[in-house]
Amino acid sequence: MWNPVVILQSIVSGILMGGIFALFGVGFSLTWGVMKVINIAHAAFGILAAYVAYWGLTVFGIDPILSLAVSLPLLFCAGVLIHRFLVQPITRSRDVVVASMVLTFGLAIVLENLMLLAWSPDERLITTGYSSTSIFLGDIIIRISNLLAFVLSMVGIGAIYLFLYRTRTGKAVRATWQDPEGAALQGINLRRVSMITFGMAIASSGAGGVAMAYMYSFNPPAHNLWLIFLFLVVIVGGVGSILGSAVAGLIIGVIIGLSGAFFPMQWVNVLLFGLLMGILLIKPEGLFRK
Amino acid sequence: MSREFLKGIGVLVSIVCMVFVLVHGGPSMAAEKPLVIGGSLPLTGTFSATGKWVERGYQYWAEEINAKGGLLGRPVKLLIYDDKSDAKEAVSLAEKAITVDKVDLLLGGYPGTACTAVMPVAEKYKMVYVSMGGHMKSFSQGYTYSFGSPPLMGEWWYLGFFEWMKTVPAADRPKKAAVYTMNNPIGMALMDSLYKGCKDLGIEIVIDEKYNLPLTTADTMITKAKQMKADLLFANGMFPDGVMTLRACKALGYTPKAIVQGIGSVIPEWSKELGKDGDFIFSGTSWHHKLKYPGNDRINKVAKEKFNENEAPLYFGFGYAWMQTLEQAVQGAKSLDQTKIKDWLKTNEVKTIAGNFKFDDKGLPSPFVYLTQVIDGNVELIWPKDMRTHEPVYPKPAWK
Numbered sequence: 001m002w003n004p005v006v007i008l009q010s011i012v013s014g015i016l017m018g019g020i021f022a023l024f025g026v027g028f029s030l031t032w033g034v035m036k037v038i039n040i041a042h043a044a045f046g047i048l049a050a051y052v053a054y055w056g057l058t059v060f061g062i063d064p065i066l067s068l069a070v071s072l073p074l075l076f077c078a079g080v081l082i083h084r085f086l087v088q089p090i091t092r093s094r095d096v097v098v099a100s101m102v103l104t105f106g107l108a109i110v111l112e113n114l115m116l117l118a119w120s121p122d123e124r125l126i127t128t129g130y131s132s133t134s135i136f137l138g139d140i141i142i143r144i145s146n147l148l149a150f151v152l153s154m155v156g157i158g159a160i161y162l163f164l165y166r167t168r169t170g171k172a173v174r175a176t177w178q179d180p181e182g183a184a185l186q187g188i189n190l191r192r193v194s195m196i197t198f199g200m201a202i203a204s205s206g207a208g209g210v211a212m213a214y215m216y217s218f219n220p221p222a223h224n225l226w227l228i229f230l231f232l233v234v235i236v237g238g239v240g241s242i243l244g245s246a247v248a249g250l251i252i253g254v255i256i257g258l259s260g261a262f263f264p265m266q267w268v269n270v271l272l273f274g275l276l277m278g279i280l281l282i283k284p285e286g287l288f289r290k
Numbered sequence: 291m292s293r294e295f296l297k298g299i300g301v302l303v304s305i306v307c308m309v310f311v312l313v314h315g316g317p318s319m320a321a322e323k324p325l326v327i328g329g330s331l332p333l334t335g336t337f338s339a340t341g342k343w344v345e346r347g348y349q350y351w352a353e354e355i356n357a358k359g360g361l362l363g364r365p366v367k368l369l370i371y372d373d374k375s376d377a378k379e380a381v382s383l384a385e386k387a388i389t390v391d392k393v394d395l396l397l398g399g400y401p402g403t404a405c406t407a408v409m410p411v412a413e414k415y416k417m418v419y420v421s422m423g424g425h426m427k428s429f430s431q432g433y434t435y436s437f438g439s440p441p442l443m444g445e446w447w448y449l450g451f452f453e454w455m456k457t458v459p460a461a462d463r464p465k466k467a468a469v470y471t472m473n474n475p476i477g478m479a480l481m482d483s484l485y486k487g488c489k490d491l492g493i494e495i496v497i498d499e500k501y502n503l504p505l506t507t508a509d510t511m512i513t514k515a516k517q518m519k520a521d522l523l524f525a526n527g528m529f530p531d532g533v534m535t536l537r538a539c540k541a542l543g544y545t546p547k548a549i550v551q552g553i554g555s556v557i558p559e560w561s562k563e564l565g566k567d568g569d570f571i572f573s574g575t576s577w578h579h580k581l582k583y584p585g586n587d588r589i590n591k592v593a594k595e596k597f598n599e600n601e602a603p604l605y606f607g608f609g610y611a612w613m614q615t616l617e618q619a620v621q622g623a624k625s626l627d628q629t630k631i632k633d634w635l636k637t638n639e640v641k642t643i644a645g646n647f648k649f650d651d652k653g654l655p656s657p658f659v660y661l662t663q664v665i666d667g668n669v670e671l672i673w674p675k676d677m678r679t680h681e682p683v684y685p686k687p688a689w690k
Contacts, residue, residue, distance in 0.1 A: 006513045009542075013509035113334070121338035123529050125563035132540035132567060132689070143509075143541040215507075217530045217563070221335050221375075225504045260510035265501035266473050 003261075005139045010257035016146040018253020019246075020215060023153035024208030024226070025233025026160055026245040027201030033240015034177040034197045037087055037100040041108035042230055043223035044115075045075060045202050046209025050218050051115060053210045054124050064126050064210050065152055071210075072203045079202030082107070083195045091194075108223060115220035125217045126210075149211035153249075156207045160200065161242050173197050177240055232272075236279055238286025247288065325361050325626070327352075327616070328369030329397030329408070330383035335375025337401050340557070340605045344400050345370055347609020350592055351617070361620055369393060373404060380404035384411045394626050398422070398612045400605070402442065402476055409436045418619065418631045420612045422576075425479035429652040435632050437653040439615040440576035440608070440644040444479025447574040448524075450661030451550055452487030454673040458684065464522035464547045466496045468515035470535065471526035472552070473500040480526045480552055483659075496520050505531035508538035516544040529554035533564060540567055540689045547685035548572055556604050561667040569666065570686045574659040577607045577644035578671050580679045581660070585614070585643040611642040 028042045052071040053064035086103060093099040130144040164170035175183040176193045184190055212218070212226060232252055237244030252272065259271040279287065331348075332341035352366045360366055369391055373380040380399050387393045388411070396412055398421030399405050406424030411417075413433045422442040423429055429438060455463060467488055471477040477500065488495055496518045499511070505527065512535065515523055523546045525535040532554040539549065550572045554560060561568045579590050579601040586602070589610055593602040602610075618640045623630040639648045647655035661673035663682055670680035 003514075003517050006510065006517055009513040010510045013507055017507055116334065116338070121334070121342060123339060123533075123559045123563065125533055125559075127563060127565060127567075132537050134541045134543070136543075141542050215534070216504075217533050219339060221338065222530075228504075256506045257510055260507070261514075264499045265470065265511060266499065268506070269502045 006261045007258070008140050010261035011254055012140055012142060012257075013146070014254040014257025015250055016143070016150045016253070017215065017256065018250040019150040019153040020146070020208070020211040020249070021229050021233050021252055022246045022249025023156045023204065023211055025230045025237070025249060026157055026242060027204035027208070028230040029234045029237065029240055029242075029245045030160075030173075030197055030204075031201045032234060034173055035087070035091075035100075035194050036096045037198070038097055038104070039198075039201065040101055040104040040227065041111060041223075042104075042201070042205045043209075043226035044108040044111040044220075045078075045205040046212060046226060047218055047220060047223045048111060048115060049075060049206030049209040050126070050213035051119055051124070052206075053213060054126055057126060057128065063128065064213065065148065068152075068207055068210060071206050075206040076199040076203040079199035080195050082202070083198035087198060088191065088194075112220045112223065119220065121219050121221070123217045123219050124213075126213045131214075145214045149214040152207060152211050156204060157242065157246050160204060163200070164242060169193070169196060232276060234286070235276060236287060238288040241286065241288040244286055244288025248286075323364060324367035325364040325395070326367050326369055326391065326393045327395040327397055328371070328387035328391055328393035329399055330371040330373035330380045330387070330404075331397075331400055332375035332380075332404070333370070333372035337375040339559070341375070341400050343603050343605035344398075344609040346597065347606040347611075348397065348613055350589070350596070350606070351610050351613035355613075355617060361617060362624070362626070368397070370397065373399070377403045377407040381407045381411055384408045388415045388417060395616060395620070398609075402428070402444075402479075406475075409433050412436055416628050416632075418616070418628050418635070420615045420619075422608060422612075423653075425475065426482075427475070427479070429654050433653065434636075434651075435628065435653075437615065437635055437649055439640060439642060439647050439649070439655070440611060441654055442576055442608075443654070443657070443659070444476055445482040446657045446659045447480045447552070448483040448487050448550065448659070449657060450574055450659045450673040451572055452483070452491060454661050454682065455487070455491060457675075462547075462685070463491060464493055466518065466520045467493050467522040467524060468497040468511075468518060468520035468546075469495055469499070469524040469526065470497070470511050470515075471500050471524070472505075472528065472531060473502045476528075477526050477552065480524075484524060484526075493522060501527075501531070503527075503531065505534055508534040509542065511535065512538040512542050512544050515546070516542060521547045523549045524552075525549065526552035527554070528552065529557065529559065533560075536564065536567060536571070543689070545686060545688050549686060555664055556662055556669045558599060558603055561664060561669075565667075566690065569664050570683050571664045572672070573662050575604065575662050575669075576659060577604065577611060578660055578662060578669065578677075579604075579607060580671055581644065581677060583643050583645060584641070585610075589643065607643060611644045614642045615640045615647075 031037045031039050049071045053067040056062035056067035090099040090103055133144045135142040172188045172193050233245050233248045237248030259268045331345050332338050352368050356365050371383040373383050396417040396419050399408050402424035405421045406428040409428055412419035412435050419436045420439050423438040425444045532551050555571045555573045556575050589602040593599040619631045619635045622634040639646055662669050663672050665680050671677045672682045
């Protein structure tokens with residue numbers, strides 16, 4: 001539909017949606033890049049944080065974003081413990097990537113079933129006072145909930161970026177990613193760095209999960225669907241690249257929006273995954289991986 | 291008394307006891323042998339939320355029948371496997387239930403994709419299969435052992451809506467419809483009654499698009515509908531995409547005269563999660579907790595007592611109705627012979643909480659669908675008029 005309002009609206013909605021994908025994917029990208037661990041349970045942790053937010057909202061009336069003050073430190077600790085007791089032992093295996101996928105797939109199933117026990121398989125929806133309210137800029141409409149989730153995403157990605165580029169530990173993480181042996185020779189404790197990275201990635205999944213829950217309904221098995229977005233962000237943006245994740249999320253969001261504006265909706269996935277295949281063919285390492 | 295003598299007494303007592311058990315206990319134990327009804331449901335995975343309610347409906351029916359002395363004088367035991375929301379798994383588990391567990395009766399599955407896949411298995415082993423079916427296509431394969439009682443027929447889905455719309459003065463009816471449909475067999479099945487109804491009432495379809503699941507954004511869809519000035523929106527999806535579409539309608543300030551939701555608006559989560567925003571949405575159903583058929587009051591009470599639900603959830607009722615059908619067929623046939631059960635169903639009427647049904651060659655009752663509308667958080671019956679529980683709210687009020 002070649003209608004300027006539809007096109008502009010699709011771009012705006014796509015950018016907001018893409019920012020959320022970016023935050024959700026950034027931690028996934030980090031563990032994959034730094035530790036060669038493909039964490040299939042990443043989205044399940046996102047769902048867990050979404051449940052904590054839902055629970056805080058419906059029981060105590062706490063805004064979902066404020067609930068992150070509780071869930072992020074807890075998820076960070078959970079990430080550190082999971083790394084210590086589950087991930088670290090498999091780093092000795094011959095193929096860490098495959099071993100990590102199998103391990104974290106199991107972890108995702110365990111998490112899913114624990115959440116089913118705790119919260120049942122019923123669909124949940126984060127409904128706040130501003131869930132369906134909007135800012136009107138002429139014919140273009142910006143949804144408050146998506147805008148807030150977008151701001152949360154930008155803050156989250158910015159915080160991770162600052163950590164990696166402005167702190168000593170962050171520099172150690174980057175050094176480990178670029179040259180693990182060289183980093184170890186410089187006295188960097190690889191185990192500690194990996195542990196912090198994993199904890200941070202799990203915490204970021206929580207923030208991403210809450211942001212996703214502003215847009216989508218969720219139940220415990222929904223992590224299987226959300227995982228698709230993670231792979232998209234990482235493959236387009238490049239494994240381990242923060243900037244890549246951010247830009248990839250935005251690109252994906254805008255493509256989804258625009259393809260829906262110009263073509264019938266059933267073409268959206270064809271165009272999106274066609275683009276993905278194209279990127280893989282031209283730049284197999286992703287757009288931003290050096 | 292010698293040890294040998296005591297040993298002899300012991301052996302004698304044992305033999306007497308064994309004979310007593312065989313003579314007196316034998317027949318009663320045989321009578322206690324449970325009648326096993328088995329199959330699979332999606333207890334985990336995508337369809338688990340609904341699958342769990344079907345399971346609860348089955349279990350409540352089993353409790354009820356066992357309290358009444360069982361089926362054909364035998365206690366009923368349910369053997370429900372989890373097919374993980376995978377139709378292929380449902381087929382394997384149906385085969386397992388029939389060939390390995392040798393169940394006496396086959397349980398109906400969920401959703402339509404699983405039922406469609408299991409129906410040929412039921413036919414192959416000549417086992418009666420009562421379920422929602424997988425829309426008209428699944429009932430048009432020449433199967434003789436499958437019955438929809440009640441079925442969930444996408445092809446009939448909007449019959450009630452258009453029947454009711456005919457009663458709205460022509461000037462007040464919508465003129466342009468935007469139709470967004472999930473791109474799968476369930477979505478496609480909804481189109482028959484939609485196209486026919488729009489054509490009959492002269493409603494122009496200005497947008498007719500399919501989308502693949504999972505839906506990533508509904509904003510673009512709703513912007514298009516708004517720009518095309520569509521005053522009737524068909525959101526032919528399920529709960530997750532349905533709530534996204536509805537939220538997009540509100541956020542983008544789009545208020546058509548009526549919003550018709552495919553599937554999802556009649557489950558309790560709709561109003562629980564959406565609150566007031568979930569109101570005034572039309573949909574179809576093959577069962578409703580306020581239908582005036584015997585048994586509905588009872589299962590509403592059970593839903594309150596057992597699950598703290600204000601009324602019996604939709605799939606709880608469906609599960610119960612499917613088992614009512616199987617129960618009446620077995621009792622009517624007075625046998626577990628599957629062909630006799632099938633023949634009884636082909637020639638007799640069953641009375642369920644969803645209605646009284648006589649089945650045609652396909653295993654289907656006459657076409658029917660009830661029209662519902664969510665009003666004040668309750669799913670009300672709008673059509674047929676003699677079943678109405680609330681006056682319809684039309685046109686849809688502006689968003690608050």
